[in-house]
Amino acid sequence: MPTAIQESNKQTLSPSEHDHHERLFTFKEAMAHLRVSRSTIYRLMSSGQLIGHKVGSQWRYYSSDLRACVRSQ
Numbered sequence: 001m002p003t004a005i006q007e008s009n010k011q012t013l014s015p016s017e018h019d020h021h022e023r024l025f026t027f028k029e030a031m032a033h034l035r036v037s038r039s040t041i042y043r044l045m046s047s048g049q050l051i052g053h054k055v056g057s058q059w060r061y062y063s064s065d066l067r068a069c070v071r072s073q
Contacts, residue, residue, distance in 0.1 A: 023063045024053075030061045034069065044069060 025033060030050075031041055044050035050069040052059045 025061045025063065025066060027059045027061075030059075030066060033066055049073075 027038075027041065031038060034041070036044075041050065041052075045052045049072050050061070051065045052061055054060075
């Protein structure tokens with residue numbers, strides 16, 4: 001059963017919405033890039049400040065979404 005974070009951050013993206021050469025970060029890479037804890041990543045996603053994309057059972061983050069999150073702070 002999907003969690004509230006999964007439901008609130010599900011995105012259906014067309015190829016034009018993100019540059020197909022744009023880097024995707026793993027959960028751990030996003031934590032290191034933003035210099036935040038695991039719980040902070042989940043809190044940012046829950047509040048809508050960070051968009052995460054589920055790939056199988058793992059989260060992925062576009063570099064542009066990480067930049068937007070930093071700008072929103």
